[in-house]
Every structure is written in C-alpha cells, then in structure tokens.
Amino acid sequence: MKPRVAIFDLTSCDGCQVEILNLEDHLLDILGKIDLVNFRIGKEVKEPGPYDIAIVEGSVSKEEEIEKIKKIRDDSKILIALGTCATHGGLQSNIHFMDENEVKKAAYNDKHPQQTRDIKAEPLSKYVKVDYSIRGCPIDKWDFVKVLKQLLIGKLPKEDNNPVCVECRFNENVCQFEEKGKCLGPMTHGGCNAVCPSNNQPCDGCRGPLEDLNLKAGIRIMKENGVSDEEILKMVRKYTGVDELYNKIEELVKNGNN
C-alpha cells in the first residue's frame, strides 16, 4: 500500500510548497509512489489523518497554530519540517529581536491589530518532535525528492552537515569573503549547491548554523573587513536567529575583538 502523505502549512509564503509543484515533470512519478491525501495548494479534497508522513511548511506564529501542529504530530508517524520557517522560524522570527508593537503596526497597521492571536514566530521543534528538516528559504526541490526517496525505502535521511563552502568550491566561485567581506557560508548548512555565492551574493544563512560552526572566527573576520556590528547581527538573524547556536551572538559581536 502506498504511504499516506500530507502536506500542511502554517505561517509562511507557500514558496516551499510551490517548489514541490515546480517538480512538474516528476510529479506524476512521485504521485505513483505516494497517496497524497492533503496538499492545500495542489489538491482540493482533503482527507483526515492518520498519516504516514506529514510535511509541514511555516512557523508557529499564532496560538491556534500550536494546536494545529500538535494535532498533525499526533496524527503522523513521521513529521518533516519543510523550509526555513518550519526549521527556524524564518524571516518572521525577526520579531524576537525587534520591538513587537512596531512590527505589528507595520504588518497590520492600526485598523485591525486584534484579528490574530499572534505569538512570536517559532520553529516547529519548539512545540513538537521533528523527525527531519528540509532546510532552506526556499527549499531545493531536489532535496525534497531526495528525502522522499529515502523515506520511501524505509530510511530516515541523513544530513551531510557540510558548510555551504564545500559546494561553493565545487562551483569554482569567487569567495564572497574576498569579494564583499562578509558571508555566512562557512558557518551555514550546505546542500543548496551554494546558490547565493554562485550568483555573487554572500550566503545569508537561510539553512541554519552548523553544529560545528566557528562563530568567533566569522565575527572576527567580518569585523576586520569593516562589517559593522549591526550588519553582522542583521545577517545572522535574518532567517535563523532563534537557533540556540546563535544564543551568544550579541555578546560575541560586541566583544569580538579579542
């Protein structure tokens, strides 16, 4: 019997789900292997659980989403976080480092601030156990296929834990540290085929910090290159600032000259 797979979304832009739809020519092959019972942006009929695999995009940013993700977890054997919002809170997790009222005002204006019972955007793992994370903003669609294939042959995928630099060197790029004086590539999970540096943009860390990161070295070099404290903090916090590996970032940036 084909496994029952459901794709859900919480607070997000749907971009990662669109990446799945972008698999176009391969979608029929994928649908031949799974029973896709829930996919808001791709399917009208939605079936209730239980599910073999639930794939969830988006951060938990509203109170009702806490209940929603808990219910999905209860209904599912395997839960996969899809994209940076789900793995790290994403762009909206910047609210952790900003004035909450200002953010609300900018997002909702004065007229209807009470429509949502919003909470600070958090990754799924804050509330439920996540079995595997497909990283990136947006995800790499081939990463999704790779993970799905591993699950279909009965394995939980294993991550490489390589920094972005590895694929950046494979692509024979100009190093963004040299070019722009800043890059989060050496500290960030690769697997994206170094898409930003390969297009002459420094990595801004959307796939999250590596467990093995050398934050002190990164801060020291960026500072030596004249990158301001504010800019370093902004880069690190753009997508994945709530990761506990970045807990001491403020302190390190302020005292980073030793």
Add this chain to the structure above:
Amino acid sequence: MNYRLSKQKIGDFLASLMNEYEVIAPVNDNSLIKFKQISNTDKIILDFGNSRYSLKKYFLPNKQVLFKYTKEDIQEELDNKKRIIFGIKPCDVHALLIMDKLLLGEDLEDIYYKTKRNNTIIFALANNKPGENEFSSSLGTDKLERGYDLLFFDKGDYYIIKSGSEKARGFTNNLEQTEEEPQAELNCEKSLSEEQISKLKTSFDSPVWKEESEKCFSCAGCTTTCPTCGCFDVRDDPNLDLESGSRIRIDASCQLKNYTGVAGGHVFREGRDSRFKHRYYHKLDYFKDQYGKHMCVGCGRCITNCPAKIDMTEIINKL
C-alpha cells in the same frame, strides 16, 4: 631535440587539435584564472601564476557517477573523452604524479581515475611566474623531469617545447626543430624548507595546533582546492522507481566533523584542532614516510582559498 613554436601560432596549434580532443586551457572567468574547456583560442591566458582552483576535477571530479544500476544489471560510467590540458604548471603535474601513487598503485587501481588519466594529454607550461602564495620552489616541485607529454617554455615571442612521451610524437610532427635548451627559473616569495618541515616530528603535542585552529572555520576550502586531496565518499542515489539508480562518489574532507564519524555515532577527530593538525601531518609527514615524497606540492591554493587566510608556511614556522 626540442621544438619551437611562435607564440602567435599557439592558438592555431591548439585549435588544430580540437577535432579530436576536448582542449582545456586557462581562461579568465569572473576575474579568476580557471581551467576550462575552450572553443575559442583567443580566450586563453598565456601569462599567469596559477589557476585559483586545481585541475583535479578532470581526473577525480568532485561528484562522479561510478555506475548505474537496475535490479538485473550494472553499467559502469567510464569517461573516455579525449582531452588535452594546456598550461598546467609543474606543481600541478607533480600533484598528478602523487595522485598516481594513490590511485594507480600496483595492488589497487582506480579504473575511473585511470581512464581519465590515460585519455588526457598533458601540455605543461614551465614556470616563470609563481601562483598566488605558491611555495613550490622550496619543495622542488617547480621543475619537471617527467609527467608531461609536452613541456612549453615561454621565451617571450616564442615557445621552446620539450617532448616527454611517446604520445607526444603525433603533436610535434609539424613543428620546427631547434637545438635551443630552455630553462625556467621560479622565485617564490613563500618557502617551506625541509628543516622547518622536520619540526613536525616533534610537534604533535604543540599548543600551536589548538591556538591556530581557533581561527579555522573547518569549511574545507583548503582540501577542496588542494590538487592532492582525493578523499571521497560513496553513496547510492536511487531513482524514483526505487529499483534503479546510480552509485556516486563525492568529495569528502578530513576538515569536516562527519568525516571520521563511524557507526554508532563515534567521531574520531571530533575537535577542530585535531582535524586542523591532521592535514599538516598528512601533507608533510605521514605521506613522505610512506611514499618517499611530500604530498604537498606547494601550489599555495590552500592559503589563497582560506576565508580565514590561514597560511600553511606560517603555521609550520610557528612550531
């Protein structure tokens, strides 16, 4: 007997080989010198130190399909493309001779590497200009006795060409002969002497490793660009039918934590310092003990490509 070719004619010379061979030569790509396949010989850079990235991609690609499998059958993927690499510098030829020791050993032959190696003609370019951070002159890898099919010496308006193999004959038939014996002298700013290197023998517990490794990202910028780093991982990539697929090999690096991970979760070189140190010992100590020469050829790419600007020669000097 040597040969002489006017510099103006080098483009025509290489172009005449393009029917039979894929010609690889140094070009300027996005302000970096890189070796690439060329179709237009006007783009070749003739006066350069060395390429930013090594040439190992033509022999041991960073990602390579070894074979494709179905339930019934496997089909090996051998690269039989005939190539000429023009402009390869002596230190990089030495790097190939080192890779040969590892991958063309008597008891262990890597058929994928061997096929590419046998199908590739080496047109080396004698050194007169060091690459960025190059220190090959102190290691003796700035000159070539063997390892080339043709060796080009830049004499200003013309090249003197030495022939170094049987295979080379076919390329020199139409060239003018000359008695001129060329020489090339390379003066690298950086150096690494045997005396300095020998300090490794007594420095395994030196505090330098820990101190210096604190600057290191463990990003593998050094190993991925090193012409003699050839470690790889092998994995299967199933197709969506889950019955067929490909076995691929992909570059691995001793600088990454997962490299020494084993079943059960243990990691042998967990600390950044032990990974950092390992590269120095492998390149400049262990390999020589086993094979009689240094694995490092002094190309300097690990220095140039390090985002933290860690300099191998400086580290050895600190011991």
